[in-house]
Each structure stands twice: as C-alpha cells, then as structure tokens.
Amino acid sequence: MMMGLGVFGIVAAIFHLFTHAFFKALLFLGAGSVNHATGTFDMRKMGGLAKYMPVTFWTVFVASMALVGVFPLAGFWSKDEILSDAWDDRPWVFVVALIGVFLTAVYVGRMLFLTFGGEYKGGEEPEHGEAGGHAQPHESPSLMLVPLVALAVMAGVAGFVNLDSGLETLIEGWLPKESEELVTHGGFQWWIALSSTAAGLAGLGVAWLVYGARAVQSDRVRHIAEPLPEILENKYYLDWLYEELFVRALVLGGAAWLLSLWDRYVIDGVVNGVGTAARWGADQARLVQAGQAQLYASAMLIGVLGAIAGILIIDPK
Amino acid sequence: MLTLAIFLPIAGALAIILLPKEEEHRAKVIAAAVSAVVLALVAFMFLDYDRDKAGYQFINSTTWLDSDFSTLRLKYAVGLDGLSLPLALLTAFLGLISVLISWRIELRPKEYFGWLLVLQTSLLGVFSALDFVLFFVFWEIELVPMYFLISVWGSGNRVYSAWKYVLYTFFGSALMLVGILTLGFTADTFDIRELARIGDIHDAIIPTWAIFTLIIAAFLIKLPIVPFHTWLPDAHTDAPTAVSVILAGVLLKMGGYGILRMSLSIMPDVARDASIWLAIIAAVSILYGALMTLIQQDLKRLIAYSSVSHMGYVLLGASAIGTVGLTGASMQMLTHGLITGMLFVLVGMVYDRAHTRNIADLSGLAPRMPFIAVMMVVAGLASLGLPALAGFVSELTVFLGTFEKHEVMTIAGVIGIVFAAGYILWTIQRVFWGAPDPRWESLADATAWWERGPLLAMTAAIVAIGVYPAVMMDLFESGVTPIAQRLG
Numbered sequence: 001m002m003m004g005l006g007v008f009g010i011v012a013a014i015f016h017l018f019t020h021a022f023f024k025a026l027l028f029l030g031a032g033s034v035n036h037a038t039g040t041f042d043m044r045k046m047g048g049l050a051k052y053m054p055v056t057f058w059t060v061f062v063a064s065m066a067l068v069g070v071f072p073l074a075g076f077w078s079k080d081e082i083l084s085d086a087w088d089d090r091p092w093v094f095v096v097a098l099i100g101v102f103l104t105a106v107y108v109g110r111m112l113f114l115t116f117g118g119e120y121k122g123g124e125e126p127e128h129g130e131a132g133g134h135a136q137p138h139e140s141p142s143l144m145l146v147p148l149v150a151l152a153v154m155a156g157v158a159g160f161v162n163l164d165s166g167l168e169t170l171i172e173g174w175l176p177k178e179s180e181e182l183v184t185h186g187g188f189q190w191w192i193a194l195s196s197t198a199a200g201l202a203g204l205g206v207a208w209l210v211y212g213a214r215a216v217q218s219d220r221v222r223h224i225a226e227p228l229p230e231i232l233e234n235k236y237y238l239d240w241l242y243e244e245l246f247v248r249a250l251v252l253g254g255a256a257w258l259l260s261l262w263d264r265y266v267i268d269g270v271v272n273g274v275g276t277a278a279r280w281g282a283d284q285a286r287l288v289q290a291g292q293a294q295l296y297a298s299a300m301l302i303g304v305l306g307a308i309a310g311i312l313i314i315d316p317k
Numbered sequence: 318m319l320t321l322a323i324f325l326p327i328a329g330a331l332a333i334i335l336l337p338k339e340e341e342h343r344a345k346v347i348a349a350a351v352s353a354v355v356l357a358l359v360a361f362m363f364l365d366y367d368r369d370k371a372g373y374q375f376i377n378s379t380t381w382l383d384s385d386f387s388t389l390r391l392k393y394a395v396g397l398d399g400l401s402l403p404l405a406l407l408t409a410f411l412g413l414i415s416v417l418i419s420w421r422i423e424l425r426p427k428e429y430f431g432w433l434l435v436l437q438t439s440l441l442g443v444f445s446a447l448d449f450v451l452f453f454v455f456w457e458i459e460l461v462p463m464y465f466l467i468s469v470w471g472s473g474n475r476v477y478s479a480w481k482y483v484l485y486t487f488f489g490s491a492l493m494l495v496g497i498l499t500l501g502f503t504a505d506t507f508d509i510r511e512l513a514r515i516g517d518i519h520d521a522i523i524p525t526w527a528i529f530t531l532i533i534a535a536f537l538i539k540l541p542i543v544p545f546h547t548w549l550p551d552a553h554t555d556a557p558t559a560v561s562v563i564l565a566g567v568l569l570k571m572g573g574y575g576i577l578r579m580s581l582s583i584m585p586d587v588a589r590d591a592s593i594w595l596a597i598i599a600a601v602s603i604l605y606g607a608l609m610t611l612i613q614q615d616l617k618r619l620i621a622y623s624s625v626s627h628m629g630y631v632l633l634g635a636s637a638i639g640t641v642g643l644t645g646a647s648m649q650m651l652t653h654g655l656i657t658g659m660l661f662v663l664v665g666m667v668y669d670r671a672h673t674r675n676i677a678d679l680s681g682l683a684p685r686m687p688f689i690a691v692m693m694v695v696a697g698l699a700s701l702g703l704p705a706l707a708g709f710v711s712e713l714t715v716f717l718g719t720f721e722k723h724e725v726m727t728i729a730g731v732i733g734i735v736f737a738a739g740y741i742l743w744t745i746q747r748v749f750w751g752a753p754d755p756r757w758e759s760l761a762d763a764t765a766w767w768e769r770g771p772l773l774a775m776t777a778a779i780v781a782i783g784v785y786p787a788v789m790m791d792l793f794e795s796g797v798t799p800i801a802q803r804l805g
Contacts, residue, residue, distance in 0.1 A: 256612040263609060268547050271481070 011168045012081035018167070019074035019158045023066040026151035030060035033144050034115060037137040038123030043114040045123055050116035053139040057116045059152035064108045066155040068200040069101060071193070077159030084192050094192075098199045105203020113211035319375040319395050322358040322409075323441045326351055326434035333431045341427050345420060348430035352413040355437065359409040366402055371795040373398045373447065373510070381451070392508060394447035399796025400577060400647055401444045403789050404570055407654045408444065410778070411566040412437040414771040415559035418662055421669075422470070422557075429470055432462035433559065440567050444574060449497050449507040452579075453490070456535075456571065460486055463552075463560070463568075471555040478548075478555040485548040489535030496531030499523060500583070509578065516803065517586040529587040533580045539572030540632060542598050543605045546625045553621035554674075558665025561617065565624050566658035570650040573631040577643060581635060582800040588638060589804060593723060595636035600729040603629035607736035611743075616664045616674040619744060620657060623700065626733055627653045633723075633730050634715035638804040642718025643797035644790060648711035651789060652699075652782060656708055659696040659775040663689055666768060667748070670760045676744065681753035686762040690749045692772045697741040699779050702734055706783040710790070 033056045034049060035041055050057040066073035069080070079101070086094040120137060139145070161167050209215045222229050234240065288295070329351030333344045362375055373396035382391035397405060415433060422429050435458070442455030460483050468479035501507040503521040517525055538545045549569075553561050581588045606626030613619035627649070634646025666689055667682065668674050683690035699706035702713075712734065720727045763769055782789055 251608070252612055256608040259605060259608050260612055263547065267544050271547060275484075 011171045012078065012085050014171050015162055015167055016078035016082055018161075019066070019078040019155075022074060022151050022158050023063040023155040026059060026063040026148060026155055027067070029144070029148055029151065030056055030063065033140040033148065036140050036144065040124040042124075043111065045121050046115045047118040048116070048120040049137060052120070052137040055139060055145050056148065059148040060116075061112065062152045063155050064112055068105045068108050068204065069196055070200060071197060072156075072159065074155050074157070074159040076193075076197075077162060080188070080193050080196060081162070083196055084189055087189075087192060098196060101196050101199040102203040105200045106207050109204040109207020110211050113207060117212055318358060318362065319397060319445055320377045322355050322362075322405075323395065323438055323445060325355055325358075326412075326437040326441075330431040330434040330438075333427050333434070336427055344426045344430040345416065345422070348416045348434055349413065351434060352409070352416050352437065355441075356409040356413050359406050359441075362397065363402055363406050366397070366399075366792070368399075368791065368795060371399060371798075376447070378447070381448075391450050392448045393451060394508065395442070395445040395451075396447050397445055399792040399794070400800075401574070401796070403647070403651050403792055404567075404574060404654075405441055405444045407570070407651055408437065408440045408567050410774075411563060411654065411658050412440075414658070414662070414775070415562050417767040417771050418562070418665065419557070419559040420765070420767040424470060428465070432466050433563075436462040436466070436563060440563075440571070443571050447509050449501060449509055449512065449579070451507075452509070453494060453497055456493075457490060459568065459571075463564075466560045467552060467556045470557040470560070472557070473555045474551070475555040478551040481548045482552040485538055485545070486535075489538035492531045493535035496528045499528050500532075509583070512583045513799075513803065517584050525584060526587050526590070529580060529584045529591065532584075533576060533591075536572040536575035536580060537598070537632075539575070540569060540628045541572070541625060542629070542632060543602045543625065546602070546606070549625060550618050550621040553624070553661075554615060554617045558661060558668070561661040561665070562658045565620070565661055566654040569624060569628055570654060573628065573635070573646065573650045576632070576635050577647065577797065577800060581638065581643075582803055585803045592636050592638050595632055596719070596723040596726040599629045599632035599636055600726040601629075602626065602632065603730050603733035604736075607733045607740070610740045611736060614676055616667065616676060616679075616744070616748070617661070618674075619676070619740065620660050620664060623737065623740065624653070624657055626737065627657065627700075629733070630712055630715050630730060633719050633726065636726070637715075637719040637722045638801070639718055639722065640794065640798055640801040641714060642722070643801055644794045645711055645714030645716075645718045647793040647797060648714055648786070648790060651793075652707035652711045652779070655775055655778050655782070656696055656699045659692070659772065659779070660700065662771060662775070663693050663696060666763055671757060676747050679748045679754075679757070680751040681749070682757060682760070683749040684753060685757055685760045688762045688764075688769065688772075692763075692776065693745055693749060695776055695779070697745050699783070701738045701741045704783075705780075707779045707786075708783075710783060710786040714790070 031041065033053065034046065037049065037053055037056075038046055040046070062073065066075040069075045083094060083097055086097050123137060210218050210221060231237065288299075329347055333347050336343060336347075366374055376394065376396035378392060378394040378396075380390055381393040384390070412433075416430065419429065419433070439455045439459040439462070443452060443459070446452035446455055464479050464483050467482060468476050471478065497507070499521050500512065500518060503518050504512055504515050506512065506515075518528070519525055521528060538548075541549050553564060556564060603626050606622050606624075606629060610619055610622040610626060613622055630649045631646045631653075634642040634644075634649060637643070637645075664674065667679070667686075670686070671679060671682075673679065695706075699708045702709045716727055716731060719730070763772070
C-alpha cells in the first residue's frame with residue numbers, strides 16, 4: 001500500500017487496500033478458527049489440520065494464495081498494478097517489491113505447511129482442572145465458517161472489479177485536479193505478471209522444501225542465517241529501543257528523575273529554606289528584646305547618632 | 318438570588334455549629350441539604366441567564382464601606398456573566414459532591430461539614446464578586462477552612478502541608494493586595510466593570526507592568542505554575558478526599574479565573590506584551606508537570622502533578638489573548654474541574670479500601686472493584702483527551718486558539734498530551750490490571766448511593782460536555798468575547 005502510494009500509483013494503492021481487506025480479514029478469522037480447535041496460536045503445536053477442519057483449510061488456502069498474488073485471486077490483480085506502476089516510476093522499487101513477493105510466499109507457505117500439513121501435534125496442553133484439552137481437533141461451528149466462506153469468495157473474485165478499469169475511473173474521479181497529474185498509469189504487462197507469479201511460486205517452493213518435504217532442516221537454515229534469527233526474534237530490538245531506552249532510561253530514569261530531584265531539593269529546598277531562615281532570624285532578633293534597660297538605652301543612643309549622621313550626610317545645610 | 322446562594326452555605330455552617338453534641342450526626346444531612354439548595358439556585362440561574370443579552374446578570378449591588386476621608390467607596394457588588402456562571406455551577410456541583418463523599422467522616426463532623434460550607438461561600442464569592450476588594454476578601458476567606466480541613470482531617474505530613482499551602486497563597490495575596498490598592502487608588506474605583514472600562518492605568522506611582530506582575534503573581538501561584546507549584550502536591554496528597562476534590566476542582570480555577578477576569582481584562586496593554594512569557598511559562602508547566610507525573614509513586618501525588626500539567630493549558634489558552642484561546646482556557650478550567658475531581662474521588666475510594674496509595678503495592682483491583690475500575694477508565698480517558706469526552710474539547714480549543722500566536726509553545730503543549738496518555742494508561746494498568754494480589758482479595762466495590770451517585774453524575778457531565786460542548790462553550794464565549802475585544 002505504502003509502496004503503491006510512493007510510486008504515485010494512487011489507484012493501485014486504493015485497489016490493493018480494497019482487496020487486502022478481504023484476504024487479510026479472512027486470515028485473521030482463520031487463525032481464530034484454528035485457535036478454537038487447538039487452544040493455541042503456536043504453529044509448532046499444530047499440524048495436519050487440513051484433515052480435521054477442511055472448510056477452514058480451504059478458505060485459508062484461498063486467502064493465502066490471494067496474499068501471495070496467485071492468478072486469478074484478488075491479490076494478484078491489485079499487486080500486479082502496484083508492480084507495474086513501480087516499474088514505470090522507479091525500477092529498483094520494482095525489484096524490492098519482487099523480493100517482498102518471494103518472502104511473502106515463503107512465510108505463507110510455512111504457515112500452511114506447519115498448520116495444515118503433516119501430523120497433528122496435540123495443540124495446547126490442557127490446564128489443570130480443565131477437561132479434555134485439544135487432543136481431537138474439530139471443525140469450527142457454522143457461526144465461524146459462514147464468514148470464512150463469504151470472505152473466501154470475495155478474496156477470490158474482488159480482483160475482477162478493476163478488469164474494465166471501472167474502479168480506476170471511480171477513484172480518479174475523487175482525486176483533486178492537482179494530484180491527477182501525478183498518478184502513474186502502468187498498464188498490464190505480461191512479463192510483470194509472470195515474474196511476480198514466478199517469485200511467488202519460488203517462495204512457496206522453498207517453503208515446501210523446508211517445512212513440507214523437510215528436505216532442508218530448518219535448524220540448518222537458521223545456522224546459516226546467523227545472527228539474523230536473533231534480531232528477528234527480538235523484533236529488530238525496536239521494543240527494547242522504545243521501552244528500555246526511550247521510556248525507562250531517557251524519560252523515566254533521565255529527564256523525569258532529574259526533575260524530581262530538582263523539585264524536591266532545589267525548589268522545595270528554597271521554600272523550606274525561606275521558612276528556616278525566617279525562624280533563625282526571629283531567634284536572633286528575639287535576643288534584642290531581653291528587657292535590659294542598658295541595652296535599650298545604648299541602642300537608642302546609636303540610633304539617634306545614626307539618624308543625625310544620616311541627616312547631615314544627606315542635607316548638610 | 319445570587320447573594321442568597323453565596324451566603325446560604327455560611328448560614329448552614331452556623332446552623333451546624335449550633336447543633337447539640339448528641340445531634341452531630343445530623344451535620345452531614347444539613348450540609349447536603351444546604352449544598353443541594355445552593356446547586357439548585359445556581360442551576361436555576363444557569364438556565365435563567367439570558368444568553369442573547371450576555372454581560373453581567375443577577376447583579377446585587379450596594380455600598381459597603383463609605384469613607385469621609387476619600388472619594389473611594391467599597392461596594393458589595395456581585396453578578397455573574399458567561400465566564401463566571403459555569404464556574405459557579407461547577408463550584409456548587411462539586412460542593413454537593415464533596416459533602417456526599419464525606420458521608421463516613423466520624424471525626425468532629427460538625428466542624429468538618431461547617432468548614433466545607435464556609436469554603437463554598439468563599440468560592441462562590443470569588444467567582445461572583447464585581448468589586449476587586451470584595452474579590453480579595455472572598456479570596457482570603459477561603460484560606461481559613463482550607464487550613465483546618467487539611468491540618469485536622471488530613472493524612473501524612475498534614476500540618477506541614479497546610480502551612481505550606483497557606484503561606485504560599487498568602488504570599489501571593491500580599492503581592493496582589495499591593496497591586497489592587499495601587500490600581501484602585503489611581504483609578505479611583507475598585508469596581509471591576511469600571512476598571513475594565515478604563516483600561517490600562519499609566520499614572521500610578523509604580524509602572525503598569527509592575528502592577529500587572531503583582532496581581533498576576535497571586536493567580537500564577539494559585540494556578541499553579543512551575544516553579545511555584547510545590548505546595549500543590551503536598552496539599553493534595555495530605556488533604557482528605559473531599560478537600561482534594563474541591564482543591565483540584567475549584568480552587569485552582571480561582572487562579573485561572575483571576576488571570577482572565579483581572580489581569581487580561583483590566584490591563585490589556587501589558588497583557589499583550591506579556592503574552593509570549595505567559596505562553597513559555599505555560600509550556601514549561603505542562604511538560605514539567607507531565608514528566609513529574611510519570612514517575613510519581615503515590616496515586617494522589619500523581620494526579621496532583623497531572624493538575625500542574627493540565628492547568629498549564631489554561632495559561633496557554635490565556636496567552637493566546639483571542640476569543641478562541643480564552644474560550645479554550647475557560648473550558649479547560651471547567652472540564653479539568655470535573656475530570657480531576659472525579660479522579661480524586663476514585664483515588665479516595667481506593668485509599669479508603671486498601672489504606673495505601675502506593676502504586677507499586679496495588680495490583681489487579683479491577684475484578685475486586687469493577688465499578689470503580691470502569692469509572693477510573695472513563696475519567697482517565699477523559700483526562701488524556703479522548704474525543705467525545707470533555708477533556709478533548711477544551712484542549713483542542715486551547716490549541717486551535719493558541720497555535721497562530723505561539724506555534725512552538727503550542728507544539729510543546731501537544732507533546733504534554735502524549736505524556737498524559739502515558740501516565741494515565743500506565744497507572745490504570747498497574748493499579749487495576751495485573752496479577753490479583755491476595756492482600757486485596759477482600760476489598761469491596763463502591764456500592765453505597767453516596768459513592769455511586771456522585772460518580773455517575775460526574776460521568777454524565779463529562780460525557781454531556783464532550784458530546785455537546787456548546788452548552789457550556791457558547792456561554793464561555795459570550796463571557797470572554799468582551800475581554801478578547803479589549804485585548805484585540
């Protein structure tokens with residue numbers, strides 16, 4: 001979507017938002033359905049679910065293929081438009097996009113093979129006092145299946161709405177005049193469609209090798225890719241960056257902590273200091289009021305002399 | 318009718334004092350009845366106020382002190398306009414609520430409820446006084462009940478906090494008194510309407526900016542602004558719940574109200590020059606207060622510091638010296654009064670049950686007290702400025718009004734909102750969610766009518782203003798428009 005906008009494929013970007021809504025919503029629903037059956041979201045505890053929950057499997061399969069952009073599903077059409085707009089605007093963006101398609105296909109394939117392929121691995125351990133557990137996964141009730149099917153239909157056919165450029169005309173009608181000139185119009189090109197399909201299929205193939213046929217051990221992949229897996233498992237350390245560095249170290253431990261010291265010791269120190277000083281001053285001044293006539297008389301003498309001296313200095317005449 | 322509303326609480330306080338010892342449990346009933354009547358009176362005036370005519374209405378005016386030695390006369394003159402009427406309504410509303418949530422006070426109830434009523438009189442008086450000296454008298458009367466309420470019924474380091482509060486306010490008042498006297502004797506009147514009509518005075522014995530500084534100092538301390546704010550967390554934390562509610566809900570607004578009514582409208586020329594300084598002070602207060610809020614460990618202290626931050630928006634709006642900014646500033650006073658008042662009620666309820674306000678000790682309270690938790694979320698979301706709740710309207714109006722005049726300071730203010738979201742949500746998460754603690758297993762929810770009633774009423778007000786702000790905003794706008802015209 002952002003890439004579509006970045007290369008000024010405004011129509012393609014909106015089109016992709018539209019198709020994306022169907023298959024991504026379907027994927028989340030499918031995840032919910034699978035969780036309902038197994039009690040977990042951990043794909044390593046699933047497997048073989050295609051056999052137990054065929055409707056969920058087929059609808060998720062449609063959505064996955066739409067996500068990868070397989071012809072003739074919804075994702076194919078919108079993704080193809082973005083790719084061809086990218087090629088027209090900046091070819092290197094197109095290359096990045098193709099790599100993206102390949103990676104998408106790998107993770108989608110991994111998801112499908114882990115969840116629905118192979119043998120069932122037992123789902124979530126039953127908690128204490130909970131009967132049954134998830135030893136025998138089952139298909140979800142129709143309450144969940146009907147939306148899945150409805151979305152699967154749309155994920156299948158939503159791409160056709162722009163076949164005759166109907167959507168394109170509609171969207172461009174809304175654009176303000178100034179932005180219309182910016183819009184990239186990449187037309188349908190066979191080689192772009194074929195190359196993106198090839199990237200998708202290649203990705204699925206890799207996924208099949210690792211997670212389906214187990215021809216390559218995933219541990220070995222991990223070993224070769226060091227230290228990439230650690231970085232990925234820690235989400236590029238972004239959460240750490242935000243929570244530990246920005247929030248805890250800089251804001252809470254830094255600025256706010258310093259301010260609280262300032263607040264307590266400097267500001268309140270001054271406030272309390274004024275009070276203490278007033279009390280100390282009063283204690284000193286109290287000594288003068290001791291009731292000694294000699295002290296009063298001498299103070300009076302000094303005062304009078306001081307007053308006379310003052311008058312003479314200011315006004316000698 | 319306005320005079321009746323102002324002095325009825327004092328009459329009620331006298332009646333309470335005269336109660337025989339064995340009848341002292343009736344004190345709260347009398348206080349509640351009196352507060353309800355006052356609320357009804359002010360609400361009636363709110364509905365009866367002629368919005369088309371605007372200006373001061375319900376005026377009662379008479380000569381108070383007439384001296385043979387000078388032409389100067391002190392007047393007893395009260396009246397309400399679009400700026401003061403909503404604040405008077407807020408005072409009466411929170412006045413009744415503060416009585417209700419004190420229903421369980423057992424310690425010397427006659428004096429407690431008597432002081433609460435005296436406090437109401439002084440607050441209503443501050444908002445309706447039309448004579449600067451009368452304003453000052455009401456302003457000072459408020460100190461007496463506050464001192465006793467904090468030092469007798471408070472908790473923690475209460476005597477220190479009460480003294481600190483009184484001395485701080487007194488310090489400001491002394492400066493203000495010098496300003497008032499200089500202003501009044503030069504202009505030959507203390508009538509606020511007259512002073513506003515005359516505008517800036519330039520033939521006083523001290524320069525106009527000095528008078529401005531003297532007077533606004535009292536208001537800025539009351540608001541409060543950094544670095545004159547440290548009385549506030551101490552007083553809030555150690556005051557009993559109801560007093561914290563009034564303190565945050567109404568007393569701070571005396572400062573904001575004074576800035577709009579006195580500083581900006583009586584000395585518009587200086588105010589215009591001072592505008593950028595006010596904006597800088599406001600931005601510093603907002604960010605300083607917000608950062609301090611983030612690391613507080615005591616629930617009450619946390620909300621107290623958030624008040625420092627939120628009152629900064631009042632000053633920011635005022636610094637815009639235009640109709641929109643002033644409307645936003647006055648709206649912020651009203652909505653902050655409701656929202657922070659509600660937060661203090663809730664924190665008080667948590668403290669009554671758990672006997673601790675230490676955030677680190679509290680955890681997983683939501684299943685134990687679902688009603689309080691829901692109310693806390695509502696008040697919290699309102700405080701961080703969620704649209705459709707009251708806080709959003711006022712903050713947005715402040716920003717809209719101020720941006721053109723002081724861009725950088727406004728942006729700083731908006732950053733304060735981000736911190737607000739942080740400290741509010743983080744606090745609710747730590748206190749109400751998280752693992753349930755066996756220590757809090759037996760705590761009960763708020764079920765009594767005097768607990769639920771005030772909370773539901775405050776929620777209704779917060780939602781009503783959030784969804785349809787015009788009900789208050791039109792009134793405020795009519796009140797600040799003349800001020801903005803003098804500034805413009």
